[in-house]
Amino acid sequence: MSTNDAAVAHPSAVDEVVELCRDLIRIDTTNTGDTTTSAGERSAAEYVAAKLAEVGLEPKIYESAPGRASVVARYEGADPSRPALLLHGHLDVVPADASEWTVHPFSGEVRDDYLWGRGAVDMKDFDAMLLAVVRQWKREGRVPPRDFVLMFLADEEAAGGYGAHFLVDEHREVFDGVTEAVGEVGGFSVSINNDLRLYMIETAEKGLDWLRLKVSGRPGHGSMIHDDNAVTLLSEAVARVGRHRFPVELTPTVRAFLSEVSEVLGIEIDLDSPESAIAKLGPIARIVGATIRHTANPTRLEAGYKENVIPGKASAVIDCRPLPGRTEEFLEQLRAVIGPDVDIEHIHQQPGLETTFDGPLVDAMAQSLRHFDPGARPVPYMLSGGTDAKAFARLDIRGFGFAPLKLPADLDFAALFHGIDERVPVDGLRFGVRVLDRFLSQT
Structure with missing residues (x-):
């Protein structure tokens, strides 16, 4: 051959x-x-x-x-x-x-x-x-x-x-x-x-915590004034979560990465507010930017069964990514954002x-x-x-x-x-x- x-x-x-x-x-x-x-x-x-x-x-x-x-x-x-x-x-x-x-x-x-x-x-x-x-x-x-x-x-x-x-x-x-x-x-x-x-x-890599938020209210007719609407209560909590920005917390890996970025870009990085430096990395900044803090993003909503019926229950799913080793701290911060009238159920949890x-x-x-x-x-x-x-x-x-x-x-x-x-x-x-x-x- x-x-x-x-x-x-x-x-x-x-x-x-x-x-x-x-x-x-x-x-x-x-x-x-x-x-x-x-x-x-x-x-x-x-x-x-x-x-x-x-x-x-x-x-x-x-x-x-x-x-x-x-x-x-x-x-x-x-x-x-x-x-x-x-x-x-x-x-x-x-x-x-x-x-x-x-x-x-x-x-x-x-x-x-x-x-x-x-x-x-x-x-x-x-x-x-x-x-x-x-x-x-x-x-x-x-x-x-x-x-x-x-x-x-x-x-x-x-x-x-x-x-x-x-x-x-x-x-x-x-x-x-x-x-x-x-x-x-x-x-x-x-x-x-x-x-x-x-x-x-x-x-x-960040941790994983998929949470279900659950709210109960008083069901009723959609045409009437209703102050105990589960959909309203849940929506307010979800909006708070979606708009919240957790404080910057840098793990050893992220600090090491930012040190390298500081050197190669020739810039001083404010470790209390590193977003401007991260933005100089282009598209990859979306991944890196999510590693300087905990994140929690609403991904699913479920409520109701008929257009003119105010449901008694409503739920939402939140995709949470806590920093490694800091899950309990994250959950305390999240609870403060969600408020006391919402129940939290863990769907799936894995540590970072x-x-x-x-x-x-x-x-x-x-x-x-x-x-x-x-x-x-x-x-x-x-x-x-x-x-x-x-x-x-x-x-x-x-x-x-x-x-x-x-x-x-x-x-x-x-x-x-x-x-x-x-x-x-x-x-x-x-x-x-x-x-x-x-x-x-x-x-």
Whole structure:
């Protein structure tokens, strides 16, 4: 067989990553938050398992409910005495309305040097990068420095009950020896100028607390004067929450990030009011700006059953994201905003996370980025949302967000998460594969 024939038979990770990501995007894994209306992750899990098995790994599919499937495989390393490294991505995506998109959200179309589709950045790009690198390593007979535990998970977009948390609760054995984990959302670039790019590595993420506010009043006829209207009382409380701005509180991660920003931008940052400095970061300021304080946003309202009947009950859902380690303080502040006449029910609660920006794993991330981008400046940051790292933290696994992408300076990357026309640069995928390959070889 000639060299060219061998290359066709066994493409490199750089050659294969776009095709793998395209295939995954074309598998609809929409997660509505309700299993009865979700597409389910089983087809994607079977695809991933087949790709891993094809190169000699022994993946196992874990189904937490019909169609809700995750894939786990262990890639044995050269030194089994060392702690294992967990590498994880999720297979589910948020819903997409095709009528709002330039291309069909599940087409996996390549256009204008981007791969388009729901999940392109959240997070089938990293799934594909990881698959591509692992497949190349196995074909070449490469052995990881230590055991890698590979996970492709269900249900991350609805807090992970059918995915990461299910595995932690029901299959703890798959985490044997794992002390550190790498997944989303981090490793992407933010251009400062032509010669300098910050690469945001996630070392912290805010907590999650979905609350239901409930108000009871006196039902009655809609045509009469009514001073005890549950809808009115609830609406006033919701409006107070929606307009409230919690005070600035900077965690160690955010302070470290702002210190880096101060240096690269050459500006003095007022740590009591850092918004003006954060605004200079462009679109990514929306994520960073949400990490300097607690946030609480109303997302759902429910009341009434007929146009001319004043209901006796009304409820609302609030999406709350407290800073790590400060949930109780946040709830006290929120209660003062809501007022005494509203009942609060916790729908789902997960604590925030924060680790330090140091250690061999961080060093390997930084070195790998700089090797392929001399203008790279890796910095720690806090994610305003959440990831499956919250589930793994229950096992004292230290988590990082590192899915490397070198992005065009004019791309509004933050807007692509759960947004319309989600897409990832083709060159960014290939860059990510190169960085991930080098990073994993140094872990």
